[in-house]
Amino acid sequence: MTVLVTGATGSVGRLLIDTLLARGESVRAITRTPDTAALPDAVEVVGGDLSIPGGVPGAAFTGVDRAFVFPAAGVDAFVDDAVEHGVEKFVVLSSLAAAQEFPRDVGSASQVHHSAVESAVTERTDNWTILRPGTFAANLLSWAWSIRSGAPIRAPYVRSAQAPIHEADVADAAVAALTDDRWIGQAVALSGPRSLTRTQQVEALGAGLGRALTLVEISPDEFRAETAQFLDDGILRMLLDYWRDTVEVPDAVRPGVADLTGRPGRTLEQWARDHRADFGVEIRSSGIAPR
Ligand SMILES: NC(=O)c1ccc[n+]([C@@H]2O[C@H](COP(=O)([O-])OP(=O)(O)OC[C@H]3O[C@@H](n4cnc5c(N)ncnc54)[C@H](OP(=O)(O)O)[C@@H]3O)[C@@H](O)[C@H]2O)c1
Numbered sequence: 001m002t003v004l005v006t007g008a009t010g011s012v013g014r015l016l017i018d019t020l021l022a023r024g025e026s027v028r029a030i031t032r033t034p035d036t037a038a039l040p041d042a043v044e045v046v047g048g049d050l051s052i053p054g055g056v057p058g059a060a061f062t063g064v065d066r067a068f069v070f071p072a073a074g075v076d077a078f079v080d081d082a083v084e085h086g087v088e089k090f091v092v093l094s095s096l097a098a099a100q101e102f103p104r105d106v107g108s109a110s111q112v113h114h115s116a117v118e119s120a121v122t123e124r125t126d127n128w129t130i131l132r133p134g135t136f137a138a139n140l141l142s143w144a145w146s147i148r149s150g151a152p153i154r155a156p157y158v159r160s161a162q163a164p165i166h167e168a169d170v171a172d173a174a175v176a177a178l179t180d181d182r183w184i185g186q187a188v189a190l191s192g193p194r195s196l197t198r199t200q201q202v203e204a205l206g207a208g209l210g211r212a213l214t215l216v217e218i219s220p221d222e223f224r225a226e227t228a229q230f231l232d233d234g235i236l237r238m239l240l241d242y243w244r245d246t247v248e249v250p251d252a253v254r255p256g257v258a259d260l261t262g263r264p265g266r267t268l269e270q271w272a273r274d275h276r277a278d279f280g281v282e283i284r285s286s287g288i289a290p291r
Helices: 011-022 076-084 109-122 137-149 167-179 198-209 220-227 233-248 256-261 268-274
Strands: 002-005 026-031 044-047 064-069 089-093 128-133 153-155 186-190 215-217
Touching: 002 011, 011 026, 011 167, 064 076, 064 167, 076 109, 089 109, 089 167, 109 128, 109 233, 128 167, 137 153, 137 198, 137 268, 153 198, 153 220, 167 186, 167 256, 186 256, 198 215, 198 268, 220 233
Parallel strands: 002 026, 002 064, 026 044, 064 089, 089 128, 128 186, 153 215
Antiparallel strands: none
């Protein structure tokens, strides 16, 4: 049987594909740019858009029994088509915001978006697993320019603590959910293995990159002024609410990665090592390090 992977060219989907292929699974990938997508030769690449009704051709579902659902806006018609064509099991990439554990989540841009994606699946089938990662370590790529240029990192709420997750752990959790039926009907919260203040996150990046990094605390207003031209207002508000809240209540480490994969998640130092090139640090080996 074949696994249909959406979000296949993304940071999670790309790693998910490598692991599925290594396990001997047959993979079909959906991308909006099939002619230029850099995917392994063993993958059957199909052009499609999840957000357009009928945007994924029916032939994409032939012989597919499991699908990884990237949370694109308006996936309802895609899920309808998949169910109609006999796809039996869905693993959904969502977000911890959809769990609405904190008042800040309710009505946030992420909660509204991801709850709609979850409903698109759970209203159409009972055969689902939802993955709800908290903050991605990859969000720290927003510091890449400072680190590359040797400038201090400027950040508000440096005493707030989060548990950033490596995208490879999200991918590994997805592989487990796709290949093991024990997780059907469960929404699994995922995080990195340690809750770290933003000051400690800078230290972890420095350790992983082999660089001494400097952090300068700025006020929320300064952050707003410096980033308003790059960030949507709803996202900016969501980030500031999150960092403000996690000063008093640090992000909890979630057992989801260990539960699903049977091993602890990758550290932030490891994530930084895997992303040296993104921070302008010379690479001596390539790719995400094997466990
Ligand atoms: N950042 C966080 O802290 C965080 C936390 C929790 C959850 N998340 C979730 O994780 C997602 C990011 O995952 P990622 O890093 O793997 O993504 P990514 O690297 O940003 O890549 C996005 C992928 O989605 C595909 N895609 C987007 N819209 C599509 C559409 N309409 N039709 C078909 N494919 C579409 C793209 O495919 P093509 O361009 O090839 O078509 C691409 O493969 C976020 O969007 C969010 O939903 C993020």
